[in-house]
Amino acid sequence: MFDYLANPTRFMRLADYTVWPLRLIAAAGLLIGSWLGLASSPADYQQGDAVRLMYVHVPSAWLALSSYLMLGLASLFFIVWRHPLADIAARAIAPAGAGFAFLTLVTGALWGAPIWGTWWVWDGRLTSMLVLFFFFIGYLALANGFDRPERGARPAAILAMVGVLNLPIVKFSVDWWNTLHQPASILRSGGMAIDSAMLWPLFTMFAGLQAFFLLMVIQRMRLLLGQARLARLADQQEAS
Amino acid sequence: MAGFFAMGGYGAFVWTGWGLTLVFVLLLWLHTETRLAKLQSQLQSQLQSQAENGKTDAKNLPEA
Numbered sequence: 642m643f644d645y646l647a648n649p650t651r652f653m654r655l656a657d658y659t660v661w662p663l664r665l666i667a668a669a670g671l672l673i674g675s676w677l678g679l680a681s682s683p684a685d686y687q688q689g690d691a692v693r694l695m696y697v698h699v700p701s702a703w704l705a706l707s708s709y710l711m712l713g714l715a716s717l718f719f720i721v722w723r724h725p726l727a728d729i730a731a732r733a734i735a736p737a738g739a740g741f742a743f744l745t746l747v748t749g750a751l752w753g754a755p756i757w758g759t760w761w762v763w764d765g766r767l768t769s770m771l772v773l774f775f776f777f778i779g780y781l782a783l784a785n786g787f788d789r790p791e792r793g794a795r796p797a798a799i800l801a802m803v804g805v806l807n808l809p810i811v812k813f814s815v816d817w818w819n820t821l822h823q824p825a826s827i828l829r830s831g832g833m834a835i836d837s838a839m840l841w842p843l844f845t846m847f848a849g850l851q852a853f854f855l856l857m858v859i860q861r862m863r864l865l866l867g868q869a870r871l872a873r874l875a876d877q878q879e880a881s
Numbered sequence: 882m883a884g885f886f887a888m889g890g891y892g893a894f895v896w897t898g899w900g901l902t903l904v905f906v907l908l909l910w911l912h913t914e915t916r917l918a919k920l921q922s923q924l925q926s927q928l929q930s931q932a933e934n935g936k937t938d939a940k941n942l943p944e945a
Binding site for chain 1: 889890891895903905906909910914920934
């Protein structure tokens with residue numbers, strides 16, 4: 642399957658079919674999710690309406706983690722099989738992933754301020770999430786810090802793979818160490834510990850943001866492939 | 882209505898968090914789509930100019 646998709650022309654053709662469904666799912670998910678999260682879902686019995694920050698904080702955190710995993714895998718494919726499309730995929734994933742990591746930190750601080758009584762603590766979960774954000778920034782700096790993009794591809798991919806080691810630390814930090822951050826409520830061994838009235842807005846927002854993220858990755862890959870093609874055409878014109 | 886915006890006294894936190902998230906989504910979405918549309922038109926005009934100079938086949942796919 643990877644060989645099939647690794648052909649840029651085939652990828653572009655497949656991308657044409659996925660863009661509109663993703664646009665529709667993203668727009669519908671975000672509109673319905675915003676209505677459910679801000680107006681229709683109940684306030685929490687302890688946290689009141691501050692719980693509504695969960696509907697943007699938790700999906701952002703899931704997307705930051707899953708996008709870093711995708712970045713690490715794309716970098717691995719690039720290093721092992723040296724396929725340029727894997728490098729382009731990694732470059733397309735990183736900006737949106739960094740954005741979601743940033744949103745996770747900011748919405749977490751906004752949630753923590755009224756509920757914990759502090760914007761920030763240097764505990765395992767918050768610190769490892771900050772480290773994840775720095776890995777995204779480091780990747781972007783290395784991948785885009787050279788005149789010729791291919792020179793930055795390999796060091797950036799190595800950094801991305803090293804950063805994957807941080808993912809289990811982020812996930813299990815709330816189990817390994819004492820922390821202000823609550824333990825997992827959804828992805829945990831004893832089943833979900835959250836009422837369905839709050840699950841629906843959460844999953845709807847996640848579906849909308851996930852579709853948006855995939856759309857951004859596909860569109861940015863098309864953009865990077867198009868830029869490479871434009872550069873090739875300009876070189877051809879100069880050479881002849 | 883005022884109660885909805887007040888969010889039980891947490892309005893400043895809730896609206897800032899939601900606002901930042903939705904603004905990020907909107908800006909990244911618009912920025913990416915605008916750049917892609919601009920690139921597609923650049924590619925088309927480049928292909929067209931090369932075709933006029935006889936260096937490229939005009940049927941060459943103008944996709945980005």
